[in-house]
Amino acid sequence: GENVEQHPSTLSVQEGDSAVIKCTYSDSASNYFPWYKQELGKGPQLIIDIRSNVGEKKDQRIAVTLNKTAKHFSLHITETQPEDSAVYFCAASKNTGNQFYFGTGTSLTVIP
Amino acid sequence: DSGVTQTPKHLITATGQRVTLRCSPRSGDLSVYWYQQSLDQGLQFLIQYYNGEERAKGNILERFSAQQFPDLHSELNLSSLELGDSALYFCASSVAVGEPYNEQFFGPGTRLTVL
Numbered sequence: 453g454e455n456v457e458q459h460p461s462t463l464s465v466q467e468g469d470s471a472v473i474k475c476t477y478s479d480s481a482s483n484y485f486p487w488y489k490q491e492l493g494k495g496p497q498l499i500i501d502i503r504s505n506v507g508e509k510k511d512q513r514i515a516v517t518l519n520k521t522a523k524h525f526s527l528h529i530t531e532t533q534p535e536d537s538a539v540y541f542c543a544a545s546k547n548t549g550n551q552f553y554f555g556t557g558t559s560l561t562v563i564p
Numbered sequence: 565d566s567g568v569t570q571t572p573k574h575l576i577t578a579t580g581q582r583v584t585l586r587c588s589p590r591s592g593d594l595s596v597y598w599y600q601q602s603l604d605q606g607l608q609f610l611i612q613y614y615n616g617e618e619r620a621k622g623n624i625l626e627r628f629s630a631q632q633f634p635d636l637h638s639e640l641n642l643s644s645l646e647l648g649d650s651a652l653y654f655c656a657s658s659v660a661v662g663e664p665y666n667e668q669f670f671g672p673g674t675r676l677t678v679l
Contacts, residue, residue: 484666495566495654495670496607503666541607547662551597551620554607
């Protein structure tokens, strides 16, 4: 089955700095890679996703990059703000099953 | 607000008991997924239903079962509860399965505490 590893487990940055979270996956058949943000007491919220036919995707301050050869993908948050503080999860899935295999999460703290 | 609703929000029960968690997907979504989130295991996929039929199984214990009804809401039944079953249980839904319907939208979760 698929195995998704996520690093780092915790990350603290100063407000305005950038944050990068990295994930690797094991199954080369995985072709969809979403990122979720989970705030305390809430369910995971989709913030950005990327499909295997694309190398990079941006949405305002958030970007995701995918390297299919190396089987890794990363989340980049620029100009971080205190409201970016949350736990971020990466996931991988493939069309045949559609279920998500999640990384173990990164707790991001943005220090004002 | 994702549009996925889950009830109850909190559930406290004793070991050996049985509980039912309920999920209503977003309007129009045919597929429902159940996930368990515990401190030491992260988010683990349990089971998926698509238009009333079971589609995929993950790390779901035999003591757990689920179903999706004709109105597309789903229920997760947990029986013979153990202390280790204490966790957050999330339901997610998607329009369909496969591209381009991969996006899953998560509900707020049910926090289960087994005493």
